[in-house]
Amino acid sequence: METSNRQITFTPDLFEPVQRSSEDAERITGAPIGFWGDAWRRLKSNRLAITAGGIIILILVLALAGPWLTPYTPYGQVLDRQYQTPSLSGFWFGTDEFGRSMFDRVWVGTRVSLYIAALATAMDIGVGMTYGAISAYYGGKLDNVMQRFVEILVGIPILVVAVLIMLVLKPGILSLSIAIGATGWTSTARLIRGQVLRLKEQEFFLASRSLGAGTYRLIAKHLIPNVFYIVIIALMYTVPTAVFFEAFLSFIGLGIQPPNASLGALINDGAHQMRFYPYLLIFPAAVLVLITINFRLLGDGLRDALDPKMRK
Amino acid sequence: MLKYTLKRLLNAFVVLFIVATATWFLMQFLPGTPIRNAQKLTPEQRAQVEAQYNLDEPLPVQYALYMTDMARGDLGDSYLYGGRPVTSIILERLPVSAFLGTQAVVIGLVVGLLLGIISALKQNSIWDSGAAFLAVLGVSIPDFVLAPLAQYWLALKLGIFPIAFFESWWHSVLPSLVLSTSIAAVVATFTRTEMLEVLGQDYVTLARSKGLSRVAVVVRHVLRNSMIPIVTIMVPLTAALITGTLIVGTVFSVPGIGEQFVRSIFDKDFPVIMGTTMLFAVFFVASYLIQDILYGIIDPRIRVAGPRE
Amino acid sequence: MNGQSLLEVNDLRISFSSHAGEVQAVRGVSFDLRRGETLAIVGESGSGKSVTAKSIMRLLPEANTRIKGGEILLEEEDILKLSDKRMQDIRGPKIAMVFQDPMTSLDPTMRIGSQIAESLKVHLGLSTQRARERAVELLTLVGIPHPEQRIKQYPHQFSGGMRQRVVIAIALACDPQILIADEPTTALDVTIQAQILELLRELQERLGMSTILITHDLGVVASTAHRIAVMYGGMIVETGTVREIFYSPQMPYTWGLLASIPLPTADRSQELVPIPGTPPDAIDPPKGCPFAARCPYAMRICEEEMPGYTTFSDEHRAACWLHHQMAPHVEPPVRVGDAK
Numbered sequence: 001m002e003t004s005n006r007q008i009t010f011t012p013d014l015f016e017p018v019q020r021s022s023e024d025a026e027r028i029t030g031a032p033i034g035f036w037g038d039a040w041r042r043l044k045s046n047r048l049a050i051t052a053g054g055i056i057i058l059i060l061v062l063a064l065a066g067p068w069l070t071p072y073t074p075y076g077q078v079l080d081r082q083y084q085t086p087s088l089s090g091f092w093f094g095t096d097e098f099g100r101s102m103f104d105r106v107w108v109g110t111r112v113s114l115y116i117a118a119l120a121t122a123m124d125i126g127v128g129m130t131y132g133a134i135s136a137y138y139g140g141k142l143d144n145v146m147q148r149f150v151e152i153l154v155g156i157p158i159l160v161v162a163v164l165i166m167l168v169l170k171p172g173i174l175s176l177s178i179a180i181g182a183t184g185w186t187s188t189a190r191l192i193r194g195q196v197l198r199l200k201e202q203e204f205f206l207a208s209r210s211l212g213a214g215t216y217r218l219i220a221k222h223l224i225p226n227v228f229y230i231v232i233i234a235l236m237y238t239v240p241t242a243v244f245f246e247a248f249l250s251f252i253g254l255g256i257q258p259p260n261a262s263l264g265a266l267i268n269d270g271a272h273q274m275r276f277y278p279y280l281l282i283f284p285a286a287v288l289v290l291i292t293i294n295f296r297l298l299g300d301g302l303r304d305a306l307d308p309k310m311r312k
Numbered sequence: 313m314l315k316y317t318l319k320r321l322l323n324a325f326v327v328l329f330i331v332a333t334a335t336w337f338l339m340q341f342l343p344g345t346p347i348r349n350a351q352k353l354t355p356e357q358r359a360q361v362e363a364q365y366n367l368d369e370p371l372p373v374q375y376a377l378y379m380t381d382m383a384r385g386d387l388g389d390s391y392l393y394g395g396r397p398v399t400s401i402i403l404e405r406l407p408v409s410a411f412l413g414t415q416a417v418v419i420g421l422v423v424g425l426l427l428g429i430i431s432a433l434k435q436n437s438i439w440d441s442g443a444a445f446l447a448v449l450g451v452s453i454p455d456f457v458l459a460p461l462a463q464y465w466l467a468l469k470l471g472i473f474p475i476a477f478f479e480s481w482w483h484s485v486l487p488s489l490v491l492s493t494s495i496a497a498v499v500a501t502f503t504r505t506e507m508l509e510v511l512g513q514d515y516v517t518l519a520r521s522k523g524l525s526r527v528a529v530v531v532r533h534v535l536r537n538s539m540i541p542i543v544t545i546m547v548p549l550t551a552a553l554i555t556g557t558l559i560v561g562t563v564f565s566v567p568g569i570g571e572q573f574v575r576s577i578f579d580k581d582f583p584v585i586m587g588t589t590m591l592f593a594v595f596f597v598a599s600y601l602i603q604d605i606l607y608g609i610i611d612p613r614i615r616v617a618g619p620r621e
Numbered sequence: 622m623n624g625q626s627l628l629e630v631n632d633l634r635i636s637f638s639s640h641a642g643e644v645q646a647v648r649g650v651s652f653d654l655r656r657g658e659t660l661a662i663v664g665e666s667g668s669g670k671s672v673t674a675k676s677i678m679r680l681l682p683e684a685n686t687r688i689k690g691g692e693i694l695l696e697e698e699d700i701l702k703l704s705d706k707r708m709q710d711i712r713g714p715k716i717a718m719v720f721q722d723p724m725t726s727l728d729p730t731m732r733i734g735s736q737i738a739e740s741l742k743v744h745l746g747l748s749t750q751r752a753r754e755r756a757v758e759l760l761t762l763v764g765i766p767h768p769e770q771r772i773k774q775y776p777h778q779f780s781g782g783m784r785q786r787v788v789i790a791i792a793l794a795c796d797p798q799i800l801i802a803d804e805p806t807t808a809l810d811v812t813i814q815a816q817i818l819e820l821l822r823e824l825q826e827r828l829g830m831s832t833i834l835i836t837h838d839l840g841v842v843a844s845t846a847h848r849i850a851v852m853y854g855g856m857i858v859e860t861g862t863v864r865e866i867f868y869s870p871q872m873p874y875t876w877g878l879l880a881s882i883p884l885p886t887a888d889r890s891q892e893l894v895p896i897p898g899t900p901p902d903a904i905d906p907p908k909g910c911p912f913a914a915r916c917p918y919a920m921r922i923c924e925e926e927m928p929g930y931t932t933f934s935d936e937h938r939a940a941c942w943l944h945h946q947m948a949p950h951v952e953p954p955v956r957v958g959d960a961k
Contacts, residue, residue: 008926010922010945010947012947013921014920014921014922014925014947015920015921015922015942015945015947015948015949016920016921017918017919017920017949018913018919018920018921018923018924151323152323152326152327152330155323155324155327155596155597155600156327156330156331156593156596157551157554157592157593157595157596158551159551159554159555159592160331160589160592160593160596163577163585163589164334164335164338164589167338167582167585168338240452244454247454247456248454248456248555248559251456251559252558252559252562252573252574252577253574253577253578254577264456267456267457268456270460271456271459271460271563274460274461274463274464275464275468278464281457281460281461281464282461285457285461288454288457289452289453289454289457292451292452292453292454293448293449293452296448296451296452297448435684513725514720514721514722514725514726515725515726515727515728515729517680517720517726518718518720518726518727518788518791519728519739520680520712521678521680521712521713521717521718521720521792522712522713522717522739522740522743522791522794523708523709523710523711523712523713523714523740523743523744523795524709524739524740524743525706525709526705528743532731532739533728533731536728536730536731537728537729537730540730
């Protein structure tokens with residue numbers, strides 16, 4: 001340690017002891033922020049994640065309000081303006097073989113796809129979270145049985161499950177949501193179970209329990225907030241997977257049927273006519289890819305931000 | 313070890329049993345009957361067709377017949393194609409898909425490993441960001457977007473590849489390449505994660521402290537420890553392969569299982585749909601089983617001998 | 622112990638870049654290591670001692686480490702400026718390291734014999750046969766029985782204490798001049814700790830190595846070290862011979878450290894006093910003495926200005942404003958009896 005080079009004038013008052021209570025020494029340097037505040041701060045510094053979040057919001061807004069931006073509608077055929085190429089003055093995304101505005105159709109399709117994804121995710125997380133939490137919380141034999149069941153389910157390829165469900169139920173928004181949700185809940189269940197098991201071991205849980213907290217209190221005050229952030233992160237990955245799955249099913253003909261629009265159905269149509277009208281494919285495909293990438297990036301950012309081990 | 317393997321084998325059979333049962337069960341609810349031109353058949357002919365498809369037996373018997381048939385490899389007959397056995401349809405198309413799939417896996421593994429290793433070693437540099445970007449892209453752009461686009465640009469516009477069908481090996485290149493992208497993405501992400509974890513381990517720092525060159529540290533310590541858990545990607549890889557084949561087969565009109573499956577959905581040819589679904593289930597379950605067995609071999613708590621030197 | 626310096630660290634400054642900002646881990650550390658001596662660097666977690674040790678071998682993660690200043694001189698060469706290739710030649714034959722956690726410092730997929738032989742082959746060019754023989758010799762040296770069988774085994778077949786001996790054997794393989802032991806006993810049971818420390822002391826005497834012993838436990842130091850450097854908040858606050866530090870410590874943090882270890886011959890009425898508070902924030906370090914916030918003798922100047930070193934003898938110096946002529950006289954609270 002070197003004394004600074006500048007001249008210090010030593011006055012007696014500098015050598016007076018600092019008045020301090022015993023609590024001061026225990027005070028942790030640095031302003032304490034709550035868990036969420038800290039996480040939000042970290043997230044904000046991650047520019048990639050913030051950009052991703054912004055794009056997602058933009059897409060959501062367009063999905064809801066897009067069709068109102070143009071005087072056209074997604075349905076209805078006006079044959080004499082079919083296959084118009086995209087232009088700024090005319091149809092922004094062009095028109096399809098029935099003369100329908102692709103701009104409108106793409107955003108309506110996005111709306112449908114996102115809606116299906118949301119429903120599927122809600123089912124996925126609802127069932128998965130409950131199943132995993134119950135299994136982990138009660139432990140013992142119940143846990144064993146429940147896990148054995150999941151093990152078997154996991155061995156069934158999701159494609160098979162989805163195909164079977166879609167063959168039986170008529171293709172539609174609800175059936176698609178059920179099919180997609182039914183395939184994904186097992187991984188959520190495992191995730192939640194892992195987290196609850198970990199929480200059960202942690203000191204604060206044992207401490208609270210030994211202080212006599214009842215089951216309800218334990219679950220509400222301790223388990224749920226700690227599980228919550230994992231659920232949010234998982235959400236960021238289940239949504240794009242659901243969107244992808246819906247698009248996939250529609251592509252192979254098991255999903256949304258024309259004249260209804262969804263991203264998958266539009267991509268399917270576009271793929272067939274790609275030889276002459278590539279723009280029919282490019283726009284819905286771009287939206288799909290953007291949704292997927294940005295949800296993932298946001299998910300990665302959230303995971304980095306919410307990881308308690310990195311708390312400074 | 314043996315007990316473990318048997319347990320996993322049993323699990324696999326249970327899964328297949330459930331899938332087969334579910335398949336049969338759902339078949340009962342499916343609209344459409346094998347009687348295509350119902351009106352045009354006389355009552356005798358109708359009775360004949362019903363007998364052929366065992367539709368005149370009580371349900372539980374139908375179920376038993378279905379299951380025993382399947383165990384013998386008989387998946388029923390197609391509703392189309394003049395009643396050809398599903399099994400023969402599948403077997404006819406299998407080689408093409410197998411070839412495409414193998415090619416795609418090889419390319420995907422090589423590219424994925426390279427990308428993963430490079431991005432782990434050059435973490436937080438241009439290479440890492442570039443490789444990570446490619447991997448994210450590969451995972452985010454679905455096959456059914458990439459395939460038509462690739463077809464359009466590389467085949468139609470630039471004419472490098474043939475557009476469709478399967479007349480020569482060159483015809484298989486573009487479909488394999490497209491199929492390999494999702495595989496490469498999965499492998500790259502996985503390899504990168506594993507390597508990064510290994511690179512952060514104490515024994516790697518110790519190896520460096522011995523004065524070994526970077527290359528020696530990576531080759532002798534890092535790679536070996538990173539590759540052991542590579543078993544975990546078998547299952548998502550198989551899943552990606554199955555779904556990918558469906559898309560690629562359809563878009564490039566490859567005479568394989570994928571294209572057959574999609575067409576049979578369109579044609580509502582339920583026996584073929586069900587038969588192919590069972591096939592996919594078998595593949596998937598097999599990959600799961602192999603993964604479990606390999607785990608058993610590698611995990612020190614189960615294995616008998618130690619890992620090789 | 623002759624007065625010749627083998628290694629000189631001058632004004633070392635090291636920071637890490639992180640999400641939250643620049644973490645100043647080492648803020649101007651200077652010391653030297655002499656031939657044949659054991660220098661102990663003592664401090665709590667976060668004091669920067671491990672970072673200092675790793676920097677001598679340039680083993681810090683490159684991605685976010687910034688060497689902000691200073692030099693580390695080994696035989697006139699500045700280690701911080703050497704090329705990778707030259708550094709590889711130094712690691713092993715000149716400087717070697719023993720790591721903290723024996724459960725994770727060995728490659729689980731490689732046989733012990735090979736792990737020892739690696740540096741023998743690379744640095745000394747030994748044949749496989751000769752390297753194997755030498756590995757057996759080394760295992761014997763560190764006290765592992767049946768070495769011929771043991772070299773074919775894998776790490777999971779060894780206990781914690783045994784593994785640490787293997788790590789020591791690996792470090793000694795190429796006869797290094799300097800051995801850096803980074804908390805070598807922290808992860809071990811107490812009884813094994815004593816064995817390993819004894820082993821290190823023995824080896825150092827026999828082989829004439831110089832050792833830097835990093836630890837947070839002053840008790841470990843008493844029987845093994847010649848000199849001690851006390852680190853806090855990224856800086857060295859006091860250095861001296863073992864006797865000087867234990868019998869006439871001059872800095873409140875050192876007093877605190879001594880007061881918090883149970884010495885068997887200490888005055889029975891003395892209670893164990895842990896030092897209250899937590900280490901300073903490495904991202905926003907205090908501008909004065911780093912210990913000021915927790916120091917019971919802190920004065921206003923301590924919070925404002927960094928104290929310089931006061932020399933008490935050839936080897937003994939400490940940095941504290943209490944030594945200033947204008948400061949009140951303070952009696953150190955702990956008197957260590959005839960501990961050694």
